[in-house]
Each structure stands twice: as C-alpha cells, then as structure tokens.
Amino acid sequence: MSKKYTGTWNSVNEHEVPKWYDGCKFGIFIHWGIYSVPAFAPRTWELGAVETNEEWFCNNPYAEWYYNSINVGKGPSYEHHIEKYGKDFSYEDFLPMWKAENWQPQKWAELFRKAGAKYVVLTTKHHDGFCLYPSEYTDFNCEELGPKRDITGELTDAVRSEGLKMGLYYSGLIDWQFANDPIFKEEDNFGNACPTFEYADYSYNQMKELVDKYHPSVFWNDIGWPKQSEHMMPYFLAHYYNVVEEGVVNDRFNGLYHDFSTKEYKQGEANRKEKWEMCRGMGLSFGYNENEGDDQLISVPDLIHLLVATVSDNGNLLLNIGPKPDGTIPAEQEKRLLALGKWLEINGEGIYDTSCSAHLPETAGDGVQLFFTAKEKDLYVFIEGLSKEENTVLIPGVKGSAETLDSTLNVQCEETKEGMKVRINGYDKEKHIICLKVKDGE
Numbered sequence: 001m002s003k004k005y006t007g008t009w010n011s012v013n014e015h016e017v018p019k020w021y022d023g024c025k026f027g028i029f030i031h032w033g034i035y036s037v038p039a040f041a042p043r044t045w046e047l048g049a050v051e052t053n054e055e056w057f058c059n060n061p062y063a064e065w066y067y068n069s070i071n072v073g074k075g076p077s078y079e080h081h082i083e084k085y086g087k088d089f090s091y092e093d094f095l096p097m098w099k100a101e102n103w104q105p106q107k108w109a110e111l112f113r114k115a116g117a118k119y120v121v122l123t124t125k126h127h128d129g130f131c132l133y134p135s136e137y138t139d140f141n142c143e144e145l146g147p148k149r150d151i152t153g154e155l156t157d158a159v160r161s162e163g164l165k166m167g168l169y170y171s172g173l174i175d176w177q178f179a180n181d182p183i184f185k186e187e188d189n190f191g192n193a194c195p196t197f198e199y200a201d202y203s204y205n206q207m208k209e210l211v212d213k214y215h216p217s218v219f220w221n222d223i224g225w226p227k228q229s230e231h232m233m234p235y236f237l238a239h240y241y242n243v244v245e246e247g248v249v250n251d252r253f254n255g256l257y258h259d260f261s262t263k264e265y266k267q268g269e270a271n272r273k274e275k276w277e278m279c280r281g282m283g284l285s286f287g288y289n290e291n292e293g294d295d296q297l298i299s300v301p302d303l304i305h306l307l308v309a310t311v312s313d314n315g316n317l318l319l320n321i322g323p324k325p326d327g328t329i330p331a332e333q334e335k336r337l338l339a340l341g342k343w344l345e346i347n348g349e350g351i352y353d354t355s356c357s358a359h360l361p362e363t364a365g366d367g368v369q370l371f372f373t374a375k376e377k378d379l380y381v382f383i384e385g386l387s388k389e390e391n392t393v394l395i396p397g398v399k400g401s402a403e404t405l406d407s408t409l410n411v412q413c414e415e416t417k418e419g420m421k422v423r424i425n426g427y428d429k430e431k432h433i434i435c436l437k438v439k440d441g442e
C-alpha cells in the first residue's frame with residue numbers, strides 16, 4: 001500500500017529518493033521547441049565558467065534562449081535574426097516552420113534504449129511558454145499550433161513501451177508569455193520573473209495537469225517556483241507523490257525542497273553524500289544549434305569519462321539531445337548515444353544499480369585514473385588512461401582478485417602490500433575506460 005502524503009512539510013519530508021532513480025544512472029534530456037527552428041546561438045561558454053552577466057545574456061550559448069537573445073536587441077543571435085529573417089519576423093512566426101514531419105517517437109525511444117539510458121526528461125514548457133502538450137490553460141500548445149500533435153503523450157507512450165521511465169521538465173519561474181522584458185542579468189531571470197498571482201495560479205495548475213495526465217516518474221522543475229505559491233509547494237508535492245508513488249523531484253524550487261540536487265555544466269556543487277544529477281548538452285547548448293557540428297560536440301572518450309566520474313561520485317548523468325524541427329536527431333548526436341550504449345553493453349554492470357564506493361577516485365601513475373563503484377560487497381574499478389596493448393596498474397588498498405567485464409581483455413592479478421597489481425593484455429583505445437570486478441572487494 002503506498003504511503004499517503006498530506007500537504008505539510010513534515011509529511012512530504014518523509015519522502016525518500018526511490019531506488020529506481022538512483023539505480024538508473026543515465027538519462028536523456030530533450031530540449032525541443034519553437035527555438036529548434038532558428039537553431040542558432042553563438043558558441044561562447046559553459047554555464048558556470050563565466051559570470052551570467054549582460055555579456056552572457058547577449059552572447060547566450062543556449063539556442064533555446066533564442067527569444068531572449070533577439071529580445072535584448074544586440075549580439076550575434078540578434079544580428080543573425082535581422083539578417084536572415086528581418087526585423088518584422090517574430091519568434092512566433094517560426095511556429096508554422098516546426099512541422100515535425102519526420103518525427104517517429106518510437107524511433108527516438110529505441111535509440112534511447114540502445115544508448116543505455118534508463119529514463120528520459122522532455123521539456124513540456126520551456127521559457128518561451130509554448131506547451132508541448134494539450135494544456136487546458138493555454139492554446140499556445142503543440143496540439144493547436146506547430147506540430148499539431150501531443151508530443152508529450154506520444155513520446156511518453158513510446159518511452160514506456162521501451163521500458164524506460166518518463167520524466168517531464170517544466171520552466172517554473174520564467175514564462176515569456178507572462179513577463180517578457182529582455183533579460184540582461186541573473187536578477188531579471190530568477191529573482192522577479194513572472195511576479196503575479198495570475199502566473200502563480202497558471203503554473204500551479206499546469207504542473208498539476210502534467211502530473212494528472214502523464215504521471216511522470218521525474219518532475220524536473222527549472223529556474224525556480226513562484227514566490228506567490230511557495231506555500232502551495234507541500235500540497236503539490238503531496239499530490240505528486242500520492243499520484244506517482246515512484247515520483248522524484250529536483251532542487252530547483254527556490255531551495256525549498258528536493259529529492260536530488262542538480263549541476264548544469266560547470267554550475268552547481270556535487271556532494272557525494274547525497275544523490276545528485278549532472279545535466280548538459282553535447283555541445284554548449286540544450287536546444288539544437290546549427291553552429292555545433294561534429295567537431296564542436298563532446299568527444300566519446302570525454303562522454304564516457306563524464307558518465308564514470310559522475311556515477312562514481314553518487315550522481316546521475318542527464319545528457320541532452322536537441323532534435324531538429326522535422327523530428328530527426330542530428331547524426332552527430334545519435335553517433336555519440338550509440339557509442340555510449342556500446343560501452344555500457346560491456347561495462348554497464350559496474351554502472352547500473354551501483355552505489356558510491358568507500359574508495360575515492362585516484363591516479364595510478366602514468367596518467368592512469370581510477371574510479372570506483374560498489375554493488376553490495378563487490379567493488380568495480382574503472383581504469384582510464386591506458387594507452388598500450390599491455391599494461392600493469394597498481395590499485396592501492398584493494399585486495400583479492402579481479403575479473404574484467406570485457407571478455408576480450410586478459411587480466412592477471414597479484415596481491416602486494418600496497419594493493420592489487422593487475423596486468424592487462426589486449427587493450428586498445430576503442431575500449432576507452434575498462435572495468436574490473438573485484439568480488440567482495442568493497
């Protein structure tokens with residue numbers, strides 16, 4: 001019998017992070033919207049690498065911020081818009097160009113499964129206020145306009161048919177249909193965006209209709225939560241957890257509450273003592289950016305490193321894809337998903353359903369890096385930075401014998417007083433990071 005939550009902080013604070021979320025480790029984020037039509041942003045910085053000041057907002061690398069990037073009236077996106085579309089072409093004029101004519105949700109869901117992802121998070125309403133589901137509270141939605149399909153409903157069905165969990169993203173505190181002054185600094189963005197009771201009611205009702213219509217396993221709120229409805233937060237959470245027993249929420253509700261904390265590119269702190277999630281695009285943008293071709297996206301080795309480093313530190317990786325307006329996924333993004341899936345087919349046992357090991361990451365000499373995960377008493381050792389066909393690596397403080405998850409590798413172990421010395425034969429760089437299993441090694 002599932003627990004019943006009441007609309008009090010005491011009640012909802014009893015909620016624990018469901019095991020499924022911790023065990024999944026890898027999800028796919030999807031930013032798809034009107035902004036996918038212009039698909040333009042300058043390639044500037046990673047969030048968190050520089051101050052989010054006027055220079056950031058006038059050279060925003062996030063293509064999904066196109067509305068604001070032209071609204072500020074200066075910078076590369078503004079100039080691009082004037083040159084390519086003209087001063088009189090509005091953001092909403094892109095809507096008829098978003099046809100999703102080649103969109104096959106089942107193909108997306110199959111690709112996510114092959115990538116080794118276990119959950120998906122789709123933008124249902126981003127900052128531009130356009131809803132990717134037939135909301136009862138606005139006609140500015142994808143059933144009435146643009147694709148003229150229930151994108152959220154169709155993708156949710158497809159994702160669940162492939163055995164993955166479905167999560168929904170909602171831009172809780174920015175909605176340029178309600179407040180669209182150009183944003184030049186963080187305070188415009190987070191502090192007093194959408195400062196009306198009308199918006200607080202609207203967003204509360206939309207968040208509830210998303211829960212009731214789709215029963216999302218993850219409610220991924222973004223930016224913040226309207227101050228005028230902060231007192232309603234326990235009621236929203238109690239309703240969500242009562243309707244979706246396995247439900248989980250992130251930490252972007254004005255710091256009032258979270259099941260897991262988040263990082264975004266270089267912004268945010270990870271504390272391995274609590275569950276956290278890293279989200280980022282494959283380039284510098286979440287929305288599809290035509291300026292980001294194969295050479296500008298994160299490499300496969302760096303992607304595998306990001307997954308291993310994140311999981312070994314008690315995090316999940318929520319890796320974003322930015323689909324094209326016709327509903328296809330850019331080839332350079334698909335290529336990386338499939339490469340990750342191939343690696344996970346061999347090494348996933350050391351990733352999925354593991355917990356943080358007592359062993360902290362460390363260097364093992366010759367540029368070799370070690371990362372650790374645990375599954376009950378078994379220890380998994382990830383070895384990064386091998387370069388030769390034959391390698392000897394010392395794993396400090398680890399006893400016992402190890403087997404490799406990659407059956408094409410040959411591993412011999414020797415116990416020394418410093419730890420386990422392993423000889424690895426058969427390595428090649430296409431294997432990237434390898435994983436050893438040490439029975440009862442944790």
Ligand SMILES: C[C@@H]1N[C@H](CNC(=O)c2cc3ccccc3[nH]2)[C@@H](O)[C@H](O)[C@@H]1O
Nearest residue numbers: 062064222223252262263264267268286
């Ligand atoms: C996923 C990503 N979120 C951006 C807004 N980011 C935040 O509100 C935010 C980043 C962050 C990092 C650490 C802790 C809290 C945070 N909030 C959006 O502005 C982007 O367009 C995109 O949707």
